[in-house]
């Protein structure tokens with residue numbers, strides 16, 4: 112096991128009181144985030160003499176952290192409230208006609224379906240709902256066989272929330288690039304526990320990602336990434352003083368302009384600085400950057416492998432394909448009831464999720480090998 116990780120993070124998650132295998136639900140924030148929020152809260156109850164620049168510039172800290180986690184520039188990152196909001200921003204800004212098709216995955220998280228369904232209802236585009244292959248991972252061949260020939264936009268989760276399938280972004284991305292199809296990836300169930308590779312990123316036009324799971328931030332924030340090329344294809348449809356070019360100077364607010372701040376900032380949410388949330392977020396991201404996503408991914412993957420190799424229960428069937436593993440493992444409970452297993456785990460202070468009747472386990476940097484052994488003991492005796 113990677114001792115650097117366990118030592119570095121042990122103190123940061125000292126307030127986590129359960130054996131927590133549930134980052135796919137909520138990621139715990141580290142102690143440094145709590146301290147930063149406490150400092151911000153002190154200003155909330157006493158906002159005397161806070162300079163404009165101090166709060167106004169706050170979003171730039173986490174914007175830069177997101178950019179560093181991806182290996183892109185801060186100009187390509189925007190702050191949003193949710194994955195749904197990012198997708199709404201993108202679909203409302205793309206220039207499509209009523210016969211252009213947006214292809215999404217049937218049974219993907221609703222944030223990756225509803226914005227496009229609504230656009231279809233408003234006659235802005237057509238929608239294709241595509242079923243993923245049942246057992247295997249989707250491939251470019253599968254996509255070529257099934258995708259509507261009029262598809263202009265394709266949206267998919269990098270890691271599926273209910274089965275932990277990790278999509279091969281390079282294979283699909285190369286196909287989509289060749290066909291000039293705008294490629295949107297929801298990284299919510301991957302980024303933070305996994306690292307997005309440069310070769311993968313190059314093939315993606317836009318990313319959405321909720322910050323409160325594997326990125327260990329607060330609920331109520333998501334970020335978007337839009338590549339420099341893709342940005343030319345997406346207009347912004349939200350007039351907001353805080354993203355206007357004249358918001359940088361408190362003395363020029365009344366010089367109205369629809370010109371915007373540089374780069375993807377024009378897509379930022381209103382009240383971007385969202386002070387309590389960004390205080391928590393910037394410290395969570397700082398920790399991830401300090402430890403490094405490469406290290407975190409290999410540590411998490413060691414835990415995942417260890418769990419699979421030592422699972423002996425005959426009452427669980429792994430439904431997550433193992434050829435391209437994520438940090439989520441999902442099991443159909445074949446002997447007994449999933450709810451009984453959940454009760455047994457809860458009574459042993461182990462926090463997991465049951466999704467669509469399946470057990471979902473999430474492995475992240477604060478989990479130790481000893482915790483995985485404890486989890487195995489309980490599950491193997493079910």
Ligand SMILES: Cc1ncc(COP(=O)(O)O)c(C=O)c1O
Nearest residue numbers: 193194195220222268272299321
């Ligand atoms: C894959 C995926 N995307 C997005 C979300 C959250 O969506 P939103 O940010 O729109 O609330 C979740 C939440 O579980 C998810 O699993």
